[in-house]
Amino acid sequence: xxxKESLERKPISRSGxxxxxxxxxxxxxxxxxxxxxxxxxxxxxxxxxxLAGTHLQRYASRLNAVEINSSFYxxxxxxxxxxxxxxVPEDFCxxxxxxxxxxxxxxxxxxxxxxxxxxxxxxxxxxxxxxILVQLPPSLAFESACxxxxxxxxxxxxxxxxxxxxxxxxxxxxxxxxxxxLRAGKIARVAADxxxxxxxxxxxxxxxxxxxxxxxxxxxxxxxxxxEILKCLGRKLAAQxxxxxxxxxxxxxxxxxAALGNALSVRRVAPDAI
Numbered sequence: 001x002x003x004k005e006s007l008e009r010k011p012i013s014r015s016g017x018x019x020x021x022x023x024x025x026x027x028x029x030x031x032x033x034x035x036x037x038x039x040x041x042x043x044x045x046x047x048x049x050x051l052a053g054t055h056l057q058r059y060a061s062r063l064n065a066v067e068i069n070s071s072f073y074x075x076x077x078x079x080x081x082x083x084x085x086x087x088v089p090e091d092f093c094x095x096x097x098x099x100x101x102x103x104x105x106x107x108x109x110x111x112x113x114x115x116x117x118x119x120x121x122x123x124x125x126x127x128x129x130x131x132i133l134v135q136l137p138p139s140l141a142f143e144s145a146c147x148x149x150x151x152x153x154x155x156x157x158x159x160x161x162x163x164x165x166x167x168x169x170x171x172x173x174x175x176x177x178x179x180x181x182l183r184a185g186k187i188a189r190v191a192a193d194x195x196x197x198x199x200x201x202x203x204x205x206x207x208x209x210x211x212x213x214x215x216x217x218x219x220x221x222x223x224x225x226x227x228e229i230l231k232c233l234g235r236k237l238a239a240q241x242x243x244x245x246x247x248x249x250x251x252x253x254x255x256x257x258a259a260l261g262n263a264l265s266v267r268r269v270a271p272d273a274i
């Protein structure tokens with residue numbers, strides 16, 4: 001079995017697993033959260049940030065969110081997450097990427113132990129934990145029973161206000177059936193750029209969380225986004241904010257250090273929108 005928790009006094013999900021009580025809102029602040037994958041500050045952007053403090057403290061002086069990608073490759077101690085949470089303002093939030101051991105090696109099945117370990121670690125972020133990001137391998141096709149069991153297992157391990165965003169990369173996830181399952185489980189489908197299938201560029205699944213992930217286009221991880229694209233993105237974020245309880249925009253085009261400049265530029269080119 002994927003999970004073995006007791007069912008006592010817990011509501012039951014559609015896969016037979018207990019779910020967390022309370023209203024699922026992802027983030028009721030109404031803020032548009034803009035950030036990057038990681039908080040490195042390239043020298044060309046240094047003047048945009050506070051001079052004192054750690055890299056994370058300086059980063060958080062200008063941006064209100066960050067995506068932790070290193071958790072995909074290696075675990076971090078709970079004390080490390082606690083230290084990061086203590087380093088940022090109260091209104092700052094983290095998204096944390098689920099380990100590849102769970103998504104790529106276990107393919108969402110038989111992953112109770114690593115999922116327990118991951119959830120225990122990231123709970124060190126406390127109220128600063130905003131979103132759990134599940135990026136799936138391109139080869140992982142949609143299978144209803146497996147997906148339902150896995151996402152129920154993720155959901156019960158976190159507070160009701162923690163959002164869950166899934167970035168599928170196999171075409172079978174972009175169907176009415178898959179979207180219905182994600183919506184029922186209160187799982188947002190990432191809006192990715194560049195899109196890999198019809199509908200991939202727009203948010204899907206649960207619409208109370210919109211999570212945009214911009215990897216760089218046309219050259220993934222490298223390309224810089226131009227002013228007009230960022231203006232269009234700003235308008236999209238503003239529209240999503242009116243529809244969703246939480247709107248996130250993460251730039252993942254970090255290979256040539258474009259992400260941080262793009263994140264800073266979105267607010268400058270579309271200040272009225274966001």
